[in-house]
Amino acid sequence: AQSxxxxxxxxxxxxxxxxxxxxxxxxxxxxxLFWYVQYPNRGLQFLLKYITGDNLVKGxxxxxxxxxxxxxxxxxxxxxxxxxxxxxYFCAVRAPRLNDYKLSFGAGTTVTVRA
Amino acid sequence: xxxxxxxxxxVICKSGTxxxxxxxxxxxxxxxxxxYRQFPKQSLMLMATSNEGSKATYEQGVEKDKFLINHAxxxxxxxxxxxxxxxxSSFYICSARTTGGNSxxxxxxxxxxxxx
Numbered sequence: 001a002q003s004x005x006x007x008x009x010x011x012x013x014x015x016x017x018x019x020x021x022x023x024x025x026x027x028x029x030x031x032x033l034f035w036y037v038q039y040p041n042r043g044l045q046f047l048l049k050y051i052t053g054d055n056l057v058k059g060x061x062x063x064x065x066x067x068x069x070x071x072x073x074x075x076x077x078x079x080x081x082x083x084x085x086x087x088x089y090f091c092a093v094r095a096p097r098l099n100d101y102k103l104s105f106g107a108g109t110t111v112t113v114r115a
Numbered sequence: 116x117x118x119x120x121x122x123x124x125x126v127i128c129k130s131g132t133x134x135x136x137x138x139x140x141x142x143x144x145x146x147x148x149x150x151y152r153q154f155p156k157q158s159l160m161l162m163a164t165s166n167e168g169s170k171a172t173y174e175q176g177v178e179k180d181k182f183l184i185n186h187a188x189x190x191x192x193x194x195x196x197x198x199x200x201x202x203x204s205s206f207y208i209c210s211a212r213t214t215g216g217n218s219x220x221x222x223x224x225x226x227x228x229x230x231x
Binding site for chain 2: 034036041042049103104105
């Protein structure tokens with residue numbers, strides 16, 4: 001079965017500092033990996049995905065993530081965080097099976113960026 | 116593009132009544148829609164997968180007679196919580212996928228259900 005772990009419940013950084021949100025995964029075969037962000041009482045917004053190709057993936061709002069197969073990780077990063085980046089972030093994985101589009105989500109990491 | 120509209124955003128109902136939540140893909144056809152449930156400060160739990168024109172596939176532990184899902188068209192799926200009880204109070208989120216094997220899911224803004 002596929003699963004995702006987000007080891008940190010909370011991440012706090014000062015505005016302008018780098019932001020990293022950690023994610024590790026477990027899946028049979030090559031994973032399809034996603035990051036989503038959720039603001040209070042809202043649905044999830046897609047940030048970026050890794051399917052194949054370059055290990056460094058660039059996404060929306062200046063976010064990027066690095067796929068590391070040997071460490072089974074897909075950490076989300078932003079070089080310079082903004083207060084508006086404060087939100088709940090979810091990592092998700094999908095198995096590379098034909099016609100199986102179910103996502104398994106991590107528990108989420110609450111990011112707080114202080115001014 | 117790829118906008119998913121979910122309605123209502125909030126609903127309060129009395130115990131024993133039924134509530135219908137709609138999920139619409141506004142600018143694309145969604146052959147598959149997913150329904151999730153989210154408890155406070157927790158992750159999303161997949162409830163069921165809904166395919167247009169066929170019966171929904173429910174995850175283990177989800178009562179199909181309580182959470183009725185209908186996906187009658189390529190742009191609309193509905194979730195009906197039947198005979199709601201206070202323990203059904205939660206945040207329900209739908210998502211839809213566009214065509215293309217690796218396309219991401221697009222999510223609605225969720226429905227906050229409170230059963231009194």
